Amino acid sequence: MHPIDFEDPPKSPDDIPLERHGCLLLLAARAAGAIMFASGHPMPDIPIFPHLYKMFDSFLGETHNLDEVAYGQPQALLDALVALTIHSMQQSIAVPEDEIGFKRFVIALTACTARQSHAIVRQIPATIVHSHPSQMARFKLIHSILANDRLGAAWESAISWLKEEIIHADSAGTVLRDRTHSDVRFSAHTIFHDPVYFWAMVPPLFHSVKTVTAEGLVESWMHLIETQGSAVHAALNLYYLLLSESFRTRLQLAKTVPFFRTQVLNPLRKLFRDFEADLPSHGGDGLIQSSVGEEMCAIGNARTVGVIGLTLDQIEETLNDVFGTDDSDLKGYSEDEEARASEIRKKVEEFERE
Amino acid sequence: MNPDDPLVQALPPATDYLTYCTILEYQLTRDRLPLLHQLLQDERLTTNIGWDLVKLLLPMLPASTECLHDVARLGNPREVILRVADALLQLNSEIDNFEPGKEEEVPSEGPEPLPAHILQFNCLVAMLSVLHSRIQTKSPSRFIATSLHAALEAYMSMPCDETTLSFLEFLRDLSPNKRPAPTPRAPSESSVLRVAEKSAPDPEAEVASPSPAAENETALVHKFLQFALLELLKSYLLHFSSPTDPGMSWAVRIQEHLHPSLRMPDQSQTEAYSSTEELKERDMIMGTIVVC
Numbered sequence: 001m002h003p004i005d006f007e008d009p010p011k012s013p014d015d016i017p018l019e020r021h022g023c024l025l026l027l028a029a030r031a032a033g034a035i036m037f038a039s040g041h042p043m044p045d046i047p048i049f050p051h052l053y054k055m056f057d058s059f060l061g062e063t064h065n066l067d068e069v070a071y072g073q074p075q076a077l078l079d080a081l082v083a084l085t086i087h088s089m090q091q092s093i094a095v096p097e098d099e100i101g102f103k104r105f106v107i108a109l110t111a112c113t114a115r116q117s118h119a120i121v122r123q124i125p126a127t128i129v130h131s132h133p134s135q136m137a138r139f140k141l142i143h144s145i146l147a148n149d150r151l152g153a154a155w156e157s158a159i160s161w162l163k164e165e166i167i168h169a170d171s172a173g174t175v176l177r178d179r180t181h182s183d184v185r186f187s188a189h190t191i192f193h194d195p196v197y198f199w200a201m202v203p204p205l206f207h208s209v210k211t212v213t214a215e216g217l218v219e220s221w222m223h224l225i226e227t228q229g230s231a232v233h234a235a236l237n238l239y240y241l242l243l244s245e246s247f248r249t250r251l252q253l254a255k256t257v258p259f260f261r262t263q264v265l266n267p268l269r270k271l272f273r274d275f276e277a278d279l280p281s282h283g284g285d286g287l288i289q290s291s292v293g294e295e296m297c298a299i300g301n302a303r304t305v306g307v308i309g310l311t312l313d314q315i316e317e318t319l320n321d322v323f324g325t326d327d328s329d330l331k332g333y334s335e336d337e338e339a340r341a342s343e344i345r346k347k348v349e350e351f352e353r354e
Numbered sequence: 355m356n357p358d359d360p361l362v363q364a365l366p367p368a369t370d371y372l373t374y375c376t377i378l379e380y381q382l383t384r385d386r387l388p389l390l391h392q393l394l395q396d397e398r399l400t401t402n403i404g405w406d407l408v409k410l411l412l413p414m415l416p417a418s419t420e421c422l423h424d425v426a427r428l429g430n431p432r433e434v435i436l437r438v439a440d441a442l443l444q445l446n447s448e449i450d451n452f453e454p455g456k457e458e459e460v461p462s463e464g465p466e467p468l469p470a471h472i473l474q475f476n477c478l479v480a481m482l483s484v485l486h487s488r489i490q491t492k493s494p495s496r497f498i499a500t501s502l503h504a505a506l507e508a509y510m511s512m513p514c515d516e517t518t519l520s521f522l523e524f525l526r527d528l529s530p531n532k533r534p535a536p537t538p539r540a541p542s543e544s545s546v547l548r549v550a551e552k553s554a555p556d557p558e559a560e561v562a563s564p565s566p567a568a569e570n571e572t573a574l575v576h577k578f579l580q581f582a583l584l585e586l587l588k589s590y591l592l593h594f595s596s597p598t599d600p601g602m603s604w605a606v607r608i609q610e611h612l613h614p615s616l617r618m619p620d621q622s623q624t625e626a627y628s629s630t631e632e633l634k635e636r637d638m639i640m641g642t643i644v645v646c
């Protein structure tokens with residue numbers, strides 16, 4: 001039955017409800033018209049914090065599973081929310097009232113843009129992330145996303161934000177978009193250039209590796225190819241980038257090498273050897289091939305396993321060249337540094353529990 | 355007019371109105387529609403039988419368009435409006451039995467033949483526009499609620515550019531702040547029906563004087579129209595919201611507009627929406643909705 005099908009005719013305009021999804025869509029249509037066609041129709045001010053954030057919360061609820069939003073909500077709704085976000089971004093972005101709201105909004109916005117094939121839209125959450133004036137808030141946000149099993153669909157995005165914080169920060173610690181490495185001025189002002197903060201971020205950075213290497217053969221292959229491959233590759237690419245002389249010195253990357261070799265490189269190598277050994281052409285049982293089909297198996301191996309394998313080769317070669325092959329030669333973190341890193345992780349864990 | 359034609363010979367007072375309606379059911383063919391159109395210029399006749407002709411004439415669209423317009427202009431508006439609403443609600447159930455590809459496509463005056471159910475919807479809402487302009491009542495909101503309910507139920511089963519524009523035209527006609535019709539800009543606008551001929555006054559007119567109750571009625575009408583517009587917008591956007599359809603692509607187009615250097619030349623949605631007729635029409639319709 002339609003809401004307009006009243007048994008008792010309404011006596012007052014207040015008795016006629018205006019459907020809120022329709023209201024949102026109309027607002028988005030106006031915003032789009034105002035920007036693209038200079039329609040001149042007045043648009044209310046909708047600052048991202050607190051108003052737009054409340055709209056996201058109202059229409060999407062708290063986002064625990066990005067795929068539920070990306071694939072479960074009508075595309076028109078997601079498009080409208082993102083369009084309104086872009087409209088609101090034309091004004092300066094206010095400081096969020098609290099970090100939890102900031103985190104929830106970024107996650108919801110990332111979910112809304114996850115299905116977009118256009119990078120120009122997928123990069124919108126990054127602008128929100130980097131707009132927060134507190135480096136610690138940004139650090140906690142990125143860490144909490146990377147550390148959360150349920151937010152795997154946002155890991156690749158979070159790694160991209162981390163990369164931008166590290167690579168593109170200026171001397172004031174502000175992330176500048178569209179800059180190159182040569183624009184970086186190392187500064188004590190950004191915690192993203194602090195080696196202990198970086199060490200606190202390393203385990204969650206490679207959470208995707210832990211996820212794909214913890215399962216059975218076929219499950220690992222499926223997760224790597226279907227969901228986690230891009231996050232694994234992004235994490236490895238970032239690590240490889242940071243092996244350049246300026247960053248590895250600044251971030252004291254040498255101290256992370258034992259972790260990387262034992263928790264990332266070796267498990268992935270073993271996994272890929274297991275994949276290869278499973279191939280019927282290598283005398284294997286063909287478990288993966290019989291689960292997904294020969295063609296899919298070949299495509300997955302070429303596009304994902306092969307590409308990640310090449311990146312691993314590059315990283316391993318550079319590590320060996322720069323740091324040698326014996327981890328016992330490398331200086332680890334001091335007790336003081338480990339204590340600091342532990343404090344940082346505790347702060348983030350308190351934030352993640354909220 | 356052929357005086358020997360059964361429809362002429364049986365005209366009241368030769369028969370009563372009920373008998374005449376029965377004769378029409380058996381004798382009315384497409385060939386006789388021009389004759390019926392002439393006969394329906396008799397306001398007294400149309401007032402008495404018009405409400406009964408809606409169901410009979412609807413399946414004969416578009417040939418019966420003029421006759422249906424006569425019914426709207428000259429029939430008893432309070433009775434005809436109920437029949438039109440009924441027809442809209444039944445239009446919905448007919449669509450449930452509709453099998454794409456099997457319905458006979460009736461040629462329309464537009465560039466492409468429209469399916470019968472769309473022709474019927476467009477005609478019925480055009481009739482509602484005329485009928486509502488004729489009804490003089492202290493409680494217009496009650497009539498509007500009935501009409502909007504029926505029109506929305508039918509529309510939601512067949513949202514497309516043609517029905518959307520027809521519905522928007524209807525909402526525009528109902529608006530207390532009615533503005534002149536915009537200049538047609540898109541092919542689908544040719545399917546919107548507008549009745550230019552003069553209508554008869556409401557035989558049961560109630561005179562409303564300025565009062566708080568009258569102001570409340572105006573506010574109620576306004577709110578009903580807002581409600582209907584939002585429901586229409588939702589249905590319209592959802593009907594092309596699928597994995598393979600670009601929808602309105604607002605986000606990507608706004609970004610391309612604000613950052614033209616980031617536009618991918620061979621994948622630009624801005625280009626697609628300015629060069630593809632179907633997508634251009636969506637923008638045009640959204641523009642109409644926003645100013646409604």
